[in-house]
Amino acid sequence: MVEFDVKKIELKWQKEWEKQKVFEIDVAKGKKKYSIVEMYPYPSGSGLHMGHAFNYTLGDILARYKTMQGYQVLHPMGFDSFGLPAENAAIKAKSHPALFTNAAIENFIRQQKALGLSYDWRRMVQSHDPAYYRWNQYLFLQLYKKGLIYRKHSPVNWCPDCETVLANEQVHQGMCWRHTATSIVIKNLEQWFIKTTQYADELLSGVEALDWPERIKIMQRNWIGKSEGSEVQFMIGNKSWPVFTTRIDTLFGVTFLVVSAQHAKLMDLVTPAQNKEVFAFLKTLKGTSEKTDFTLEKEGVFTGSYAQHPITGAQIPIWAGNFVVADYGSGMVMGVPAHDARDFAFAQKYRIPITHVVKPAHGTSSSTQAYLAEGILCDSGSFTGLTSADARKQITAFLQKKKLARFVTNYKLRDWLVSRQRYWGTPIPMVYCADCGIVPISENDLPVLLPEKVTFGEGNPLATNKAFVETKCPDCGKKARRETDTMDTFFDSSWYYLRYCDAQNTKKPFDGKQVDYWLHVDFYTGGAEHACMHLIYARFFTKALRDMKLLSFDEPFLKLFNQGMVHGEDGVVMSKSRGNTVDPLTMTQEYGADALRFFLVSMAGPDKDFVWSSTGLESIAGFISKVYARSTELRFGKSSPLVQHKVHKAILSVTEAIEQMKYNQATIILRETLSVFEGDVAKEDFALYVQLLAPFCPHLAEELWSRLGNKKLIATSPWPVADTSKITPAFDIAEQAVEKTVSDIMNVLRLVKEKTGDEGEQVYVYTLPKELAQYDAGALTKRVGKPVTVCAVNDPKKHDPQGKASKAKPGKPALFVE
RNA sequence: GCGAGGGUAGCAAAGCGGUCAAAUGCGAAAGACUCAAAAUCUUUUGGCUUAGUGCCUUCGGAGGUUCGAAUCCUCUCCCUCGCACCA
Numbered sequence: 001m002v003e004f005d006v007k008k009i010e011l012k013w014q015k016e017w018e019k020q021k022v023f024e025i026d027v028a029k030g031k032k033k034y035s036i037v038e039m040y041p042y043p044s045g046s047g048l049h050m051g052h053a054f055n056y057t058l059g060d061i062l063a064r065y066k067t068m069q070g071y072q073v074l075h076p077m078g079f080d081s082f083g084l085p086a087e088n089a090a091i092k093a094k095s096h097p098a099l100f101t102n103a104a105i106e107n108f109i110r111q112q113k114a115l116g117l118s119y120d121w122r123r124m125v126q127s128h129d130p131a132y133y134r135w136n137q138y139l140f141l142q143l144y145k146k147g148l149i150y151r152k153h154s155p156v157n158w159c160p161d162c163e164t165v166l167a168n169e170q171v172h173q174g175m176c177w178r179h180t181a182t183s184i185v186i187k188n189l190e191q192w193f194i195k196t197t198q199y200a201d202e203l204l205s206g207v208e209a210l211d212w213p214e215r216i217k218i219m220q221r222n223w224i225g226k227s228e229g230s231e232v233q234f235m236i237g238n239k240s241w242p243v244f245t246t247r248i249d250t251l252f253g254v255t256f257l258v259v260s261a262q263h264a265k266l267m268d269l270v271t272p273a274q275n276k277e278v279f280a281f282l283k284t285l286k287g288t289s290e291k292t293d294f295t296l297e298k299e300g301v302f303t304g305s306y307a308q309h310p311i312t313g314a315q316i317p318i319w320a321g322n323f324v325v326a327d328y329g330s331g332m333v334m335g336v337p338a339h340d341a342r343d344f345a346f347a348q349k350y351r352i353p354i355t356h357v358v359k360p361a362h363g364t365s366s367s368t369q370a371y372l373a374e375g376i377l378c379d380s381g382s383f384t385g386l387t388s389a390d391a392r393k394q395i396t397a398f399l400q401k402k403k404l405a406r407f408v409t410n411y412k413l414r415d416w417l418v419s420r421q422r423y424w425g426t427p428i429p430m431v432y433c434a435d436c437g438i439v440p441i442s443e444n445d446l447p448v449l450l451p452e453k454v455t456f457g458e459g460n461p462l463a464t465n466k467a468f469v470e471t472k473c474p475d476c477g478k479k480a481r482r483e484t485d486t487m488d489t490f491f492d493s494s495w496y497y498l499r500y501c502d503a504q505n506t507k508k509p510f511d512g513k514q515v516d517y518w519l520h521v522d523f524y525t526g527g528a529e530h531a532c533m534h535l536i537y538a539r540f541f542t543k544a545l546r547d548m549k550l551l552s553f554d555e556p557f558l559k560l561f562n563q564g565m566v567h568g569e570d571g572v573v574m575s576k577s578r579g580n581t582v583d584p585l586t587m588t589q590e591y592g593a594d595a596l597r598f599f600l601v602s603m604a605g606p607d608k609d610f611v612w613s614s615t616g617l618e619s620i621a622g623f624i625s626k627v628y629a630r631s632t633e634l635r636f637g638k639s640s641p642l643v644q645h646k647v648h649k650a651i652l653s654v655t656e657a658i659e660q661m662k663y664n665q666a667t668i669i670l671r672e673t674l675s676v677f678e679g680d681v682a683k684e685d686f687a688l689y690v691q692l693l694a695p696f697c698p699h700l701a702e703e704l705w706s707r708l709g710n711k712k713l714i715a716t717s718p719w720p721v722a723d724t725s726k727i728t729p730a731f732d733i734a735e736q737a738v739e740k741t742v743s744d745i746m747n748v749l750r751l752v753k754e755k756t757g758d759e760g761e762q763v764y765v766y767t768l769p770k771e772l773a774q775y776d777a778g779a780l781t782k783r784v785g786k787p788v789t790v791c792a793v794n795d796p797k798k799h800d801p802q803g804k805a806s807k808a809k810p811g812k813p814a815l816f817v818e
Numbered sequence: 819g820c821g822a823g824g825g826u827a828g829c830a831a832a833g834c835g836g837u838c839a840a841a842u843g844c845g846a847a848a849g850a851c852u853c854a855a856a857a858u859c860u861u862u863u864g865g866c867u868u869a870g871u872g873c874c875u876u877c878g879g880a881g882g883u884u885c886g887a888a889u890c891c892u893c894u895c896c897c898u899c900g901c902a903c904c905a
Contacts, residue, residue, distance in 0.1 A: 173902080215822045215900065222821080222901055229905080245905060258905090298903080323903050333905045342903060412904060531900080602843075604831060609898090611830070615844055622857090665832075668842050736837095744870040746861065751869050785849060785860055804869090815870060 004628045006592035006699075013702040014113060022715050023118045025072050027517045034071040035518050036063045037497050037557075039526030039534070040078040040125065043104035044085060048111040050566045050574055050600075050612070051527070053584035057597045058563055058606050058663070059525050060117045064695040065658050067118070068719035074518045075118055076500040078125030079105050082133070083489045084162060084178065087424035091456045097424040098452075101128055111585050116593045116698050118715070123503040127492035128424070132499065134447030135509035136491055137429040139545075141440050143194065144430075148544055149418070151438060153190040155262070155327065156417055164421040165191055167488060168414045169223075169533045177533075186262070192419035192428060192485065196540045200224055200411040202554075203539055212560040213607070219531040225412025230396040232334070233404045234307040236269065236318065241307065244329030244410055247339065249391035252380040253357035255347065256335035257307055258300060258321035261285055263331040269318055271304025278303060278320060285322055298323045298346045310404045311381065311395075321346065329410055337370065344370035355379070358388060416537065418488045423454055423461035425486030433473035433480040442474050448482070460484040493534050494541040497521055497556060509550075516552055524557035527565075535560070561661065564609040566600075571611055582612055594697035595621040601663035601696065623671055624700055627693070630677055631686070631704050639682040644726040646676040647685045651722035654692045667696065683708060688720045734774040737811040741765065741775065745784045745815060752817050760817045763788045766798065766805035767813040775813065 017023060038059040041052055056077075063075040086097040086104070093100075105126060112119065125132055143149045157166045159176040170177045171184050196203075204224045207217050229246035234257060243257065259266055261282060270278045281301035300321035307316045323342060324333050337347030337354040347354050356365070358375045365371035374388035383391050399405030419428060427448045429441040441448055455464035462468055462484035473480035495509070501518045502510040535557075542556045565573050568580025575581065587596045599620040603610040639647070650673040657666035670693055677686055687708050694701035694714045705714035749760045763784060767775050769792040780788040791798045793805045793814065800816060808814035 213822090218821065219900060225904065227904065243905085247905075323905095325904055328904045336905090340905070342905080410904075528899085608824095608831085613830075613844065616830085619843070626858090662832090664842085668832085671842080741870090742861090746870090747868085748870050750862095755869080783860065807870090812870090817869080 004625065006594070006624070007589070009703045010114075010116065010593050010699040013699045014116060016702070016713070017118070017715065020713065022713060023075065023120050024122055025074065025120055027514060028072050029517075031072050032070070033074065033518060034063075034066040034523070035074040035521045036066070036523045037074075037076065037500065037521045037525075039524070039530065040080050040493065040496055041108065042080045042083055042085070043101060043108050045089060045100060045104050046576065047104070047107050048584050050582055050584055051563075053115060053596065054566055054600045055525055055527075055563050056112065056115060056117050057600050058561070059523070060115075061597070061601065061658070061663060061695040062523060063118050064698060064715060065719065067715065068691070068694065068717060070718065073118075074123075074500065075120060076123035076125070076503070077112060077117070077119040077121070078123075078496055078500065079108065079127065080489060080493050080496075081105060081126045081128040082425045082486075082492055084422060084424065087422060087456075090424075096452070098128065101424075111588075114585060114588050114593060115597065118698075123500045125496045125499050125503055127426075127489065127496065130447045130449055131506070132496075133426040133450075133492065135499070136426040136487060137441070137446050137448055138443060138509060139495065139541075140426075140487065140491070141429060141443060141446075142548055142550075143544060144440055146544070146548060148195045148198065149192060150195065151190060151192050153188065155186045155264075156189050156191055157184045158187045158189075159184055162422070165189065165417055165419065167417045167490070167533075169416070169490075169536065188264075191417050194416040194418050194540075196416045196536070197411060197413055199540055199543050200226070200413050201409075202543055203413070203536065206539065206543075206555055210555060210560070211558055213528070213562050216528060216531045216535070216560060216562065220536060223413060223532040223536065225410075227410045227412075229408060229410065230392065230405050231330075231408040232310055232399065234310060234316070234334075236305055236307045241332055242330045243332050243334050244408060245334055247336065247388075247392075248395050248405070249374070249377060249383075249386075249388040250336040250339045250357055251309075251311065251334070251395055252377075252383070253336040253338045253355045254309060254316060254334045255337060255353045255355055256343075257316055257318045258324050258333050258335055258346070259303070259318060260324035260326035260331040261300075261320045261322050262326040263320075263324075264326070266303075266320055269303045269305045269320075274302060274304035277301055281320065298342055298349070300346060300350065302350075310399055310402075317352070319346075319350070327414070328412065339370055339372060341370050341372060361387075413536075416488075416490075416540075418491055419483075419485035420488055421460050422486055423450075423456070425489055426450070426492065427462065428483040428485050428487055430483040431471055431473055431480045432483065433476060433478065435478060436473055436475045436480075439473055439475050439480070445474070450486075462486070490534060490537050494537040495545070497524075497538070498545075498551075512550065512552070519551075520553055520555060521557045521559075523559050523561065525561045525563055528562045561607065563606055564604065567609055567611045569612050569614065573609075574612070582614075587617065591617055591621040592624065592699070594700045595624050598624070598667060598696050602667035604664055606661055606663055623674070624697060627674060627697075627700060628704070630674060631690075631707065634677055634686060635680055636683040636686070637680040639680075639685045641726070641728065642731050643676055643681050643685055644723075645728050645731045646673060647688050648722045648724070648726045650676075650692060651688060651720045652724075652727070655719070655722070658695070663696075670696065690714065691717060691720050733811070734771075737771075738774060738780075740811075741813055741815075742780065742783045744812075745780070745786075745788070745817075748815055748817055749784070749786065760786055762786065762818055764799060764804075764816040764818075765790045765813045766793045766800065766808050766816070768792070768808055768810060769794050771810070771813070 036059050038055050063073050067073045081101045086100045089100050090097040157171045159166050159182055161179040161182045174184055176182045176184060204226050207220050227246060229244055230248040231242045231244050233240045233242055259269060278301050300319040303318045303320055305318045307318055309316055335343040337343040338356040339358055357377060357380050359365055359378050360375045377383050377386050377391050383395055396405045396407055427450055429448045431439045433439050451465045451468040453465055454461040458464055469482050471480055471482050498510045498515055502514040505511055538556050545551045568574045570580050572578055572580060599617045650669055653669045654666045673689060690701050690704045701714050745763055752758055752760050763786050765775055765788060772792045775790045777788050777790040793808045802816060804814045804816040
């Protein structure tokens with residue numbers, strides 16, 4: 001085995017790429033482009049983890065492949081460098097988040113470069129850089145002007161660990177997305193919101209055409225949660241309360257109303273007589289979390305009030321209940337126990353009458369449970385006999401004339417709460433003036449720099465810096481107070497991919513022409529955890545900016561790819577807390593970047609989870625050295641047609657595998673194809689093989705390419721195109737015949753040994769004359785471990801004491817062992 | 819509960835109507851090389867059988883479609899991940 005210095009070679013080519021600026025790609029009119037973006041990472045102090053390495057390798061293989069195919073490839077990297085971890089680390093260490101962040105980024109870049117990733121570093125984006133976040137502020141102001149940002153007082157999610165409010169998307173099952181053991185507390189606060197709901201319908205309908213994993217699309221649809229129904233007005237006293245329902249066909253079955261126990265106007269409905277009881281009930285409610293446990297028993301208390309049924313005029317008791325969501329619809333629902341499981345349970349518990357108003361078209365419904373399906377209306381006045389679907393239209397239309405109902409579409413999606421009570425983020429460019437109210441900073445005065453000195457632990461950190469807070473009103477010039485909240489870091493990540501197109505622009509966030517050339521992103525990779533956060537926000541931004549005429553397309557990411565998770569050797573997803581992580585940098589140093597890259601994509605399909613295997617990586621490292629060794633052993637001459645056949649077949653298969661994101665299949669072909677290069681082969685054919693290797697093992701490929709005498713880099717060499725005239729199926733058939741013969745020989749040897757105890761000294765293979773060339777005695781000898789003689793059946797000089805040669809058939813030579 | 823994705827030989831993972839007892843890798847066993855080991859190379863790795871053949875049982879389980887199924891359909895069990903009282 002020829003030893004070669006992996007580290008030295010890798011470093012050498014990394015430097016060469018940098019020197020020749022091969023990955024610094026600019027707009028080239030008329031040339032096709034391809035944009036590959038991997039979700040930019042939060043630069044954590046612990047550096048790159050294996051999941052990053054995997055993700056970036058996937059993108060890099062594609063980027064290098066597309067580059068070789070002649071595309072202008074946009075392949076940038078950036079850092080989501082604002083955020084809580086750095087701030088918290090700084091507080092703990094009595095230091096500054098910027099120090100942590102800059103060190104972490106430096107570390108990330110070093111590791112990324114060590115992996116041989118083909119980034120255009122000129123395009124790097126760092127969200128904590130004023131050169132970037134000033135455009136956050138700029139875009140914030142644009143959205144504000146468009147009426148897409150507003151401030152309102154409402155119940156909001158507050159995480160006691162983060163010490164800030166959170167967006168709905170950041171609350172998972174009532175817990176903070178960062179602190180999975182911390183329950184969210186609902187607080188009534190005034191906050192900044194982005195009107196994502198304005199695009200709810202387009203965000204939903206746009207999902208359809210996206211080339212995204214189905215599950216992500218489903219998650220987005222669920223999150224947006226479109227629901228079509230009717231809003232019915234119930235008179236309560238002299239006031240009218242809207243109630244949303246998708247089943248207005250069951251209106252005649254309403255026997256009670258339930259208002260959310262968390263509803264702000266609950267007490268308006270409570271009569272003095274019921275006051276005590278309601279308060280007692282509210283006390284029993286655990287916490288005030290909006291999202292409660294599904295299994296929680298439905299409980300309620302009578303408020304003392306009654307509503308008037310909009311059609312029958314009947315008096316309907318109003319209850320307060322723990323199972324009604326306060327801020328969906330109007331926070332009040334109609335109780336139709338006969339046709340809703342929850343209402344049924346509630347009515348049974350509190351002995352509320354149950355009135356059946358829908359029956360199945362055929363047969364009868366049970367009285368011991370709610371009949372949930374649609375059917376034919378009964379006991380519903382003039383609507384009796386209608387189907388549920390017809391009744392919904394007619395009842396709504398009937399009430400609409402009296403202004404008591406209308407068709408309504410509701411969404412689960414809420415406006416995005418975007419302000420945060422933390423330091424390490426983009427300052428919101430707003431000023432509060434006693435006279436003028438809320439006043440935006442002038443665009444000319446951007447950026448509003450994040451002040452360096454603040455005191456932590458006393459509420460909003462920015463509020464502790466007097467010089468920052470005290471300012472003048474941009475309108476009237478009088479003393480005014482700056483907003484001390486910062487932006488959710490998801491604001492930063494909502495448009496960073498746009499900035500990649502024109503990262504150094506100091507005049508505007510990005511140039512339209514640049515963006516038009518590069519985007520949309522053709523291939524976006526990242527984890528599935530962003531399905532209902534970043535990926536919703538980014539889509540919203542694209543649509544909002546399009547309507548501001550800053551963009552000319554509707555969707556940022558046409559194709560989304562979710563890479564699998566890397567599991568530790570114990571089978572559990574790699575995590576620091578589990579202690580089963582493997583450090584990419586260490587692996588790179590030990591086995592080389594090429595080996596790590598090749599290994600990462602060889603284990604399974606890129607979208608599948610896979611388990612780390614140290615023996616697997618070692619074996620890949622062995623393969624890498626073998627390729628190198630082989631290259632030094634080759635005598636270049638002329639390739640046999642068989643070699644050409646195999647090389648060109650490999651070109652076809654590897655190309656197809658890459659196109660289909662089946663990198664694991666590509667690695668198998670690459671490993672198998674190496675054995676083709678033995679003895680006398682054409683330099684050009686080996687060169688083709690090295691090119692196929694290039695996206696996966698760029699350093700090794702570059703080294704071999706240059707040793708083959710190429711002056712230019714393999715990275716920019718044209719991707720091989722298979723010459724199908726050199727692919728001859730007969731070779732495959734012949735090869736199968738040889739395989740079969742090998743196994744036949746082994747079989748016979750075994751049998752001979754069993755029967756006679758004889759090991760077998762010499763193997764004779766008798767082929768049909770025209771097949772003689774297919775069987776190479778040397779190769780067979782090596783395969784079976786015994787001397788093999790091959791001759792044609794019509795060879796007069798053949799040694800054939802038992803006359804076995806006559807058994808030879810096409811594709812199946814005769815054998816004799818002695 | 820709803821939804822999505824899975825269940826393939828010791829492990830991992832391809833295959834997704836015939837060319838499938840099922841690629842490839844790891845692991846294991848044997849042989850070559852070596853004083854020996856490592857590395858490397860070769861072979862074997864469901865079962866039974868046979869001078870190179872043939873048969874049987876397999877791709878979570880049970881049925882079905884088909885001349886033919888790991889591959890298609892139905893039902894069922896298990897796993898993983900999302901969503902979860904949205905009226």
